[in-house]
Amino acid sequence: MRVIYILWLRQIKRFFRAKSRIFGAIGQPLLFLVALGYGIGSIYAKAGQGNYLEFLVPGIMAQTVLFSAMFYGAMIMFDRQFGFLKETLVAPVSRLKIMLGGALGGATTAVIQGLLVLIISLALGFRPEHWALVPVAIAILSLLAIAIACFSSAIGSFVQDMQGFQAINQLLVFPLYFLSGALYPLDHVPTWLRIVAEFNPMSYAVDAMRDTLIGQTHFGLIKDLIVLFIVVIAMISFGAYRFRHIEA
Amino acid sequence: MSVKKPVIKVTNVTKEFGKFTAVSDVSFSVAKGELFALLGPNGAGKSTTIKMLTTLLQPTSGSLELAGHNVVEDSDAARRSFGIVFQDPSLDSEMTAYENMELHAALYGVAKKGVAKRIQTLLTLVELWDRRKTQVKNFSGGMKRRLEIARGLLHYPHVLFLDEPTLGLDTQTRNLLWDYVKKLSHEEGMTVFFTTHYLEEAEAVADRIAIIDHGKLVALGTTKQLTTETKTKTLEQAYLALTGKTVRDEQVDSHENWRSIRRSRAMR
Numbered sequence: 001m002r003v004i005y006i007l008w009l010r011q012i013k014r015f016f017r018a019k020s021r022i023f024g025a026i027g028q029p030l031l032f033l034v035a036l037g038y039g040i041g042s043i044y045a046k047a048g049q050g051n052y053l054e055f056l057v058p059g060i061m062a063q064t065v066l067f068s069a070m071f072y073g074a075m076i077m078f079d080r081q082f083g084f085l086k087e088t089l090v091a092p093v094s095r096l097k098i099m100l101g102g103a104l105g106g107a108t109t110a111v112i113q114g115l116l117v118l119i120i121s122l123a124l125g126f127r128p129e130h131w132a133l134v135p136v137a138i139a140i141l142s143l144l145a146i147a148i149a150c151f152s153s154a155i156g157s158f159v160q161d162m163q164g165f166q167a168i169n170q171l172l173v174f175p176l177y178f179l180s181g182a183l184y185p186l187d188h189v190p191t192w193l194r195i196v197a198e199f200n201p202m203s204y205a206v207d208a209m210r211d212t213l214i215g216q217t218h219f220g221l222i223k224d225l226i227v228l229f230i231v232v233i234a235m236i237s238f239g240a241y242r243f244r245h246i247e248a
Numbered sequence: 249m250s251v252k253k254p255v256i257k258v259t260n261v262t263k264e265f266g267k268f269t270a271v272s273d274v275s276f277s278v279a280k281g282e283l284f285a286l287l288g289p290n291g292a293g294k295s296t297t298i299k300m301l302t303t304l305l306q307p308t309s310g311s312l313e314l315a316g317h318n319v320v321e322d323s324d325a326a327r328r329s330f331g332i333v334f335q336d337p338s339l340d341s342e343m344t345a346y347e348n349m350e351l352h353a354a355l356y357g358v359a360k361k362g363v364a365k366r367i368q369t370l371l372t373l374v375e376l377w378d379r380r381k382t383q384v385k386n387f388s389g390g391m392k393r394r395l396e397i398a399r400g401l402l403h404y405p406h407v408l409f410l411d412e413p414t415l416g417l418d419t420q421t422r423n424l425l426w427d428y429v430k431k432l433s434h435e436e437g438m439t440v441f442f443t444t445h446y447l448e449e450a451e452a453v454a455d456r457i458a459i460i461d462h463g464k465l466v467a468l469g470t471t472k473q474l475t476t477e478t479k480t481k482t483l484e485q486a487y488l489a490l491t492g493k494t495v496r497d498e499q500v501d502s503h504e505n506w507r508s509i510r511r512s513r514a515m516r
């Protein structure tokens with residue numbers, strides 16, 4: 001536990017020491033929120049779908065967590081480049097703990113950023129349907145963050161440079177995000193897109209967020225949670241497996 | 249060979265990177281409390297040998313033992329037994345000197361009770377106690393090196409690996425380091441396995457010296473034995489007699505390939 005804690009703490013400290021990262025991390029979701037929320041909002045309302053900003057907030061929170069937890073993988077890559085990774089790899093500690101400590105730290109900072117988005121949204125007029133369910137939404141956000149941080153740890157364990165990381169983002173993370181129903185309801189999309197979304201784990205995280213925050217769901221919360229749990233377990237295993245086989 | 253039970257035992261170890269053989273059928277052992285130097289030109293396979301012994305690389309074949317534990321099969325037990333100062337940097341530069349030490353203590357499960365005292369002793373020894381709250385990225389090269397050495401000693405290792413520990417250190421610090429390392433070795437029976445390109449350092453510190461070239465062990469013994477064997481007077485002469493005078497290229501497959509001889513580091 002001490003090892004997991006100290007590696008978690010390391011990520012938290014690094015996050016708060018890099019002030020620019022905090023602002024950078026908030027800028028992008030804020031842009032999405034304002035540009036899409038107000039840009040598309042009026043058409044959305046005309047189409048009889050209600051308040052788009054409201055619909056968008058859970059998706060943007062999930063987006064923030066997705067991208068910042070993905071960024072954690074780049075930290076692993078830097079740890080390898082600057083040599084610190086070796087220090088953890090020769091320590092007499094299971095690689096699962098090494099992987100998990102850092103990933104939980106990366107996940108925590110991602111959730112903090114997701115919460116900042118929620119606070120900004122509240123300032124823009126967003127109101128959750130039931131305040132009591134907000135903690136549940138945060139728990140869901142945390143599950144998503146852990147899954148993505150473990151996944152990005154695995155990626156960071158073998159990707160050698162920033163370009164490689166960008167490529168993974170372009171080829172994997174952006175599709176995961178745009179094909180997830182974060183930006184549009186899945187009820188009215190063409191069948192092929194709905195099928196793609198059904199195979200996309202991100203859809204379930206977004207759906208669960210939306211269910212708890214604004215009471216709208218496509219898959220149903222139970223199914224969302226089952227999928228999320230399976231993905232979390234799978235990603236922890238994937239990250240641990242990759243870390244067992246790192247050579248530095 | 250020493251009569252004492254070996255703490256480090258390397259048997260017929262080979263490491264290949266693709267087609268390139270970095271370490272080729274190397275065997276030797278190091279006794280408890282011994283100060284052992286591994287010398288060799290750039291790219292000879294010194295760091296690769298240390299990385300295999302410290303579980304960072306898997307050998308292609310052969311077996312490695314540390315304090316009685318098989319390094320590949322029982323890596324956690326092996327990891328508990330050593331401390332290491334890597335050739336390349338390995339500190340977290342965003343953290344302070346003290347935080348780097350604390351992190352290491354947690355990773356090695358050093359009892360919380362004595363930790364603060366221990367960290368103070370070691371940081372004082374390497375003259376960094378006053379700078380403990382400075383982020384490592386603001387340290388000079390020598391300060392970073394000193395911190396890495398203090399960190400490597402923090403958990404009372406049985407075996408200390410030092411891969412070119414004195415590179416970039418001033419004479420004062422080098423003397424200080426070797427005095428302390430020798431003291432630990434004599435008083436606590438700590439085994440020290442180090443590499444260096446300063447032959448006078450090896451001569452002054454090491455009980456025994458191994459010389460590796462192109463991945464092969466070419467000599468092993470005390471300075472006296474090596475000079476006698478090569479009919480030379482100093483360790484440097486013995487070393488040059490054993491490894492030749494050409495500058496090494498680290499990726500040349502055949503060492504007869506003269507066209508490829510160039511400064512190994514400059515090309516990187």
Ligand SMILES: Nc1ncnc2c1ncn2[C@@H]1O[C@H](COP(=O)(O)OP(=O)(O)OP(=O)(O)O)[C@@H](O)[C@H]1O
Nearest residue numbers: 265270288289290291292293294295296297498499
């Ligand atoms: N990960 C790797 N992949 C491919 N080749 C490698 C790898 N690591 C080391 N080598 C090669 O293996 C050889 C031995 O390298 P090693 O680092 O062990 O040399 P060294 O004796 O420590 O040299 P130096 O004195 O310059 O530190 C070199 O030719 C090097 O290029």
Ligand SMILES: [Mg+2]
Nearest residue numbers: 294295296335
């Ligand atoms: Mg080396």
